[in-house]
Amino acid sequence: MKKLLINIIVFLLITIVVGEVVVRLTHATSDIPQRTIDDHGIQKYFPNQDGYWKGGDHQWTINKLGWPGELPKSYDNLIMIIGDSFIENFMNPNECHQSAFLSSNIKDYNFMEVGRSGISMIEAMEISKQMDSLKPINSLIYVTDDDFYESITQVKLMKDITQLNIETNTIEYGEMKAPGLKKILYNWKLLYYLYNRFPLNINNEEAEPILNTIEISNKPEYKTEVSKLLDFVKANYAVQNKTLVFHPNSSDYIIKMCQNIGFNTLLLDSSNDSTWTFDYDGHWTCYGHKRAAKQVEGYLRKNN
């Protein structure tokens, strides 16, 4: 029995080492950049990191300011592109980013991307406020309905992203969720691979209460909450040189409310077109980004 147990343990250890090598060599999991929280409470990435996307077809890079993608050659005539995982866009190579398409089509402007998966609308506004120090002539903020709902603690409390408490009118900055565990998980590639492929599906009974965990997209019943959020935005952020770029199928009522407080808006349209998204993932493919950038280009040409 002892011999069997020893053999099993040794065999498992060797298997783990071999598994780790295989996962790293084949890029069976994506490399995940490490995050930090800056002095303004914004979650971003440690500067100058790079890694491979799943499968190893392309690399992602984090620039010296701590955001994914390449920095513009100049900050003159700057247009900021702010958004969540769609702008972070690790799943596509750098040449398929919004800034790459827009830069190649509109030579008069410089484009800089600031993206991080999971940011809420209020967090995007916080980031844009910080980025205003670069004096951009315009900021394009890519949003969905959910980004508005997820900005409000009273709608969906999410400790790891920046939100607004509409009762106290205070910003509650996101906290890093299990940073130590994530560090282990992202560096031990085999473990991360197994974690991804074989989710444990364990319900966390002690998780923070979520007021409404059901599908919250396109719910006009949150009109009051969204209105309070936008009142706060109007009172605390410059909105006149900000353009909200809404994903296709966003709610009309949110767009109208944003227009009412002075935002410029653009609603992207993917109807009558081939699909913009991956088969296995709701994010845009390179084609989707190209088509979205084409519509943004049209908007910029018309309005600048």
Add this chain to the structure above:
Amino acid sequence: MLFNSLEFFIFLPIVFGLYWLIGGKNIKTQNLLIAIASYVFYGWWDWRFLALILFSSLVDYSIGIALGKNEKPKNRKILLWISICVNLGFLGFFKYYNFFVNSLIDSFSFFGSQLSINTLNIVLPVGISFYTFQTLSYTIDVYNKKLEPTKDFVGFMAFVSFFPQLVAGPIERATNLLPQFSIERKFDYRNAVDGLRQVLWGLFKKIVIADNCAKYANIIFNNHTEYNGSTLLLGAFFFAFQIYGDFSGYSDIAIGISRLFGFNLKRNFAFPYFSRDIAEFWRRWHISLSTWFRDYLYIPLGGSRGGLKMKIRNTFIIFIVSGFWHGANWTFVIWGALNALYFLPLLLAKKNRVNTDLVAEGKYFPSLKEFGQIAFTFFITLIAWVFFRADSVAHALSYLQHMFTPSMFSKIEVLPITILSLVLFFIITEWLGRSGEYAIEKVDFMKKPVRWAFYILLIVLMFSFTGEEQQFIYFQF
């Protein structure tokens, strides 16, 4: 609990540890542990059906005792029939009630009459077909005085519910498995290592071969009208390897796990796709079920001893009943009948026992004749599998109609090279290891580092090609 689930990977080491450390050499404690573990294993799926196994165990245990005490043939026959009625009654109720009701309604409506009988919304207890046949074998063997009735109820409970083979076999004979519950079981290193190796191979068959072939078989079968003949042939090919990988994989895992606990189960598959004729195929496919039907149905009916009519009748009965055992659907009945049609010419020509040896024994390649025989047998098996896989007889006929067209010789429309490469790797490994009980039994000739590298390769493939977790097909039987 599925063998390829996280729960089982936690459950097994716990039971294994308790069995050898606490159970030690005490058979009663070991049997009790196995019985408890088996009930936990089964109850994990649905605890309500534990009562059914317990009741079945109680009935057959009591009837066994009564048969042991009773010498009057009439009384013994009554006792035997009570056992048969109770066991097949449960099986019939849970598995076949709705089928018979629907068939009756269809028959009446065919003749223009409307029959109003309600079908029942009942769940088929997992593994009922397997443990029912296992307990029946006990009563029949005690009745035939091939086996002494046991007086150890815990041991009998453990025998009926033995978790490695409870839900999908092999269907063990009481004469083989039950006595093992009353003899001392010692931990044997070589047996345990061999068991683990067989478990590994079984998991590979299930996770890599069966689950990945299933994806394509499902796509092709579910959209068969959209594909050409060659793609439909490939769909049948994928299903053939899905069901083989699934079922023989389960059997390998069951046999391997049993070895860890010091039990030896009967072999259930012997490389059936290398068979040179259909008779050989049926000696190598689901051996525990085929021999069960042979011993408890075919031979009592007269077997092949009688005249021509009796031979034909008995052949059709055994194959159709075997088909019906797999499921309450006419597709299974036709699958059985088709195999009877394949088998009958060999039986009548007395050529059903020509190929009893190992094909191309000691050689790397079969002769051209053997290759042709294997290919032909596999092809006619594929046609039968279409009925087995199809949702209805109409679906199967339509599938075959679309398959047997000139487009069968055109370019295949769905060609997953990676999965086909895996199947090829699997076929080569099975061919090279066909003289063993299972394909990788005889890898001991390799040096330890090479052997371990091979095991690790299997594990890496398992984790790389893990399909979506699917239930073992044979659970539904």
